[in-house]
Amino acid sequence: MGERDTESAGGIPANGVPSDEAVRQEREQWDEGKTVKERIYETALTLREPTPVSVVADRAECTPESARRHLLWFAEIGIVEPVGEGQPAQFQRNPAYFRWKRANEARRTHSGDELATQLETLLERDRAYQDKYDVPEPAQVSAFDIADPDDHDALEAIWTDVNDWLTVREEQRVPTD
Numbered sequence: 326m327g328e329r330d331t332e333s334a335g336g337i338p339a340n341g342v343p344s345d346e347a348v349r350q351e352r353e354q355w356d357e358g359k360t361v362k363e364r365i366y367e368t369a370l371t372l373r374e375p376t377p378v379s380v381v382a383d384r385a386e387c388t389p390e391s392a393r394r395h396l397l398w399f400a401e402i403g404i405v406e407p408v409g410e411g412q413p414a415q416f417q418r419n420p421a422y423f424r425w426k427r428a429n430e431a432r433r434t435h436s437g438d439e440l441a442t443q444l445e446t447l448l449e450r451d452r453a454y455q456d457k458y459d460v461p462e463p464a465q466v467s468a469f470d471i472a473d474p475d476d477h478d479a480l481e482a483i484w485t486d487v488n489d490w491l492t493v494r495e496e497q498r499v500p501t502d
Contacts (some may be wrong), residue, residue: 343371361387365395366404367449374414375408424498447497454490 359367364385372381382392396416399405403422408415431440458466466487472479 338451361385361391363394365392366399369396369399369405369416369418371404372417375417377413377415379413381416444497447493449495451490454486454493457486463487463494468492 352390364387365381368381368385371384378393378396379389381396382389385392393414396414397407400407400416403419405416406419408417435443454463455461458471460466466483468480468483468487471483474480
């Protein structure tokens with residue numbers, strides 16, 4: 326089992342790198358009409374850790390030169406950020422850009438009162454998960470310590486909770502003021 330396959334308690338790769346199977350499925354979803362730029366953009370959205378240009382090129386099915394050119398442009402507009410100054414060149418998505426984008430969309434489509442209500446609901450859900458699992462963070466939940474390893478339904482329910490809890494945490498990060 327390689328490092329890319331190691332999963333956290335939530336079923337998410339511990340290092341944030343999609344599995345080979347996830348990459349294969351992503352490629353199957355691309356239709357013939359997608360441009361290289363569109364494929365690189367879709368790939369860039371998954372770069373939660375520093376990733377070499379060559380890996381991006383492989384995932385987006387393009388040349389490293391094309392990947393580098395588009396990644397540099399995406400870096401200029403804030404979607405990704407270059408990491409380090411060494412070779413090979415590496416990029417990762419810029420989380421601040423995506424928080425800004427989500428916050429901007431939320432402010433455009435919801436009133437301040439609606440956003441405040443949504444935030445309170447998220448905080449209540451967060452507290453409920455903390456109480457349910459008696460830990461302050463989703464990463465501290467170990468499904469195998471809680472459920473019988475042979476009880477697949479119970480394990481799946483815990484992993485679903487952890488994934489939902491992670492989503493709740495991510496949604497709380499969108500500013501409401």
